[in-house]
Amino acid sequence: MTETDGSFLKADTASRRPPKRRHLPSLGSFATFEVAAKHRSFTLAAEELHVTQAAISQQIRGLEKAIDCQLFTRKHNSMELTVEGQALLEGVTHGLDRLSDAIERISQNADRKMITIASTYAAISQYIKPLTDDYRSIVPEARFTLLASDENDRVQDFDEVDLAMICGNERSQIGDNLIHLFPEVVDPVCAPGYLAAMGPFDGPEDLLRADLMELHRMHWSSQAISWYPLRWSDWFRHHAPEIHEPAPQFVTNSYTTLVDAALAGEGVILGWRHLVFQDAAQGRLVRLFDLPLNAGRSYYLKLNRTARERQLVKDFVDFFRAEVAKAGAFAT
Structure with missing residues (x-):
């Protein structure tokens, strides 16, 4: 060539x-x-x-x-x-x-150690955040993204969301993607200091001299909640229908703000058991008496279909369910 x-x-x-x-x-x-x-x-x-x-x-x-x-x-x-x-x-x-x-x-x-969880503001701040903190103390490499919304119920359906804690009724179809957690139960609770100053409270009639605080109707009309509201009127109607409950002294649409007011000793609130569990376990809030109110609804853990195949998600779900079973106090 x-x-x-x-x-x-x-x-x-x-x-x-x-x-x-x-x-x-x-x-x-x-x-x-x-x-x-x-x-x-x-x-x-x-x-x-x-x-x-x-x-x-x-x-x-x-x-x-x-x-x-x-x-x-x-x-x-x-x-x-x-x-x-x-x-x-x-x-x-x-x-x-x-x-x-x-x-x-x-x-x-990049995100194999990341678990994304969605729920309402109260559930994220009062229940899920403490739960993820406990899990990270056991599994330090686990990472969490917590998405809170009371206005957008579609957050739970985002592709990136692995788990969502939601509220539902008896028609909810429990299965691989929907795990029953606990019923929705409330109790009258307050700070120990408030109980010492204003108590004792031996029955519903004693609450007539208490500073009652509750959620505004705006909270219950949010898109991610939209349930029949639980108010003091419901609690009195169930346990003492003969009593005409007093008007609340403080009302807010933020449950976290309501809990903060109770912790500060400002009055008595209806405490959602799972949302005040940490405060009650550590003595910052106390139940006044054993007169709970079951809302007739339950909380569920909704799993993304693809996420439930990830081992890290499986392990966290097992931990979540074990903590619910250990608490026990969520059920009536």
Whole structure:
């Protein structure tokens, strides 16, 4: 083979190499092209990407100029891919799919020790946060993201949410993805100092001289709650229907604020057993008497279908259920 022949072969091989990556058009233009090709319409592509039709058209023209070929055949009422456009679409789809898969794998590896839990503000602050703190003392590598919302009940359905603690009734379908935890039970509770100053409280009639505090109706109308409210009127109706309960001295739509007021010795609240459990166990709040009120509802742990296959989630769910069983006091 002559030197000339060798030079020709080298030149031919070089001419068939793919373009250098640093000379490729932007990834965004390829993504825009894929959407436009899918719809065969710049208008529909603009609607999906929430940009103007002119912006789509400009990106496609820029892409065609960069690769020096026409991608669409523009007709009066429609668009079709050229042969070059079809070839590019196959490559772009394959490339973006591989990129998406790689990002998902990286994300899963990065978050393999992360558990995301959703619930209401009160449940997150008063019950779930202390529970996750206890778990991390046993499993230090575990990490948690806690998402609290009283206004958006769809948070529990977010893809990233592994677990959600929700409230439901007897029609809730218990199964692999829905685990029953405990019934919703409340008791009159207050701070020991308040009991010492204002007590003793031997029965419902003694509460007539107490400073009663309760949740505002706004709390119960929130999208993530939306249940029949539990108020002092319900408790008195159940245990002492002959007594006309006094008007509450303090009302708020924040249960955490209500608990803080009770801890500060400002009065008596209806204590949701799971929400005041830590304070009661440590003596910061005390039950006045054994007259609970069962709301007829229960709390459940809702599991994301994919998350329940992760060992870390399984282990935490086992811990969660064991802590509920150990508490025991949540049930009547």
